[in-house]
Amino acid sequence: MKHFSLSGVAVDPAQLRTALQHPDSGGFCAFEGWVRNSNEGREVDGLEYEAYAELALAEGERIVDEAIARYGVIAAHCMHRIGHLKVGELAVWIGVSSAHRDEAFRACRYIIDEIKHRLPIWKKEHYLDGDTAWVACAHTHGAHEPMQPARDRAPG
């Protein structure tokens, strides 16, 4: 299975999870991003995701590969929806299986943070009042732990 996918239709997370099962894995961590009913004080009716698919697929694959290499996890996958979504729908699914829990949590966090900043995907919010707006990612990059240079580490 590819490490990253785009889907124009709803996907069953159980199937994505099953694909990550492995006899060497003792831990599994998933993150689901859902469409929320408000953003910055405005009531949201639904979302529209648009992707530059060719580049998004390549970059998504790169991000999940990085997480696997960086945290040494056994399997990982990220699915991102495109098209029109209603409140409560699954917009993004990330799953990681690994020998132990810690690297699964960290890899999951790495993937969602990088997805938000690097994937050429755009989100248009549709508000209950009929207005719409393209939303820009406003989060701080690198919320997952950056690799620290040796000089910044505590001695000993």
Next chain:
Amino acid sequence: MTTVTLQYFAQLREQAGTSGEQLVTSAGSLRELYDELRTRHGFSLPVEALKVAVNAQFSDWGRAFGEGDTIVFIPPVAGG
């Protein structure tokens, strides 16, 4: 003059009124090309807000482009 293919997404697609076009341009750099398109389509985003991809790979603004290249100016992203 160089013929390039442009693809537009999100607010650039809406402001251009099309998802893509071919353009014959005398622009000597990606920045000049965006300036030309900004004048042509009235794009509201400044070049500083964008990233750029050439032939489906993220590129730096100093990269040269050539005949037949596909160029995509990438507005601020919002996945997840």
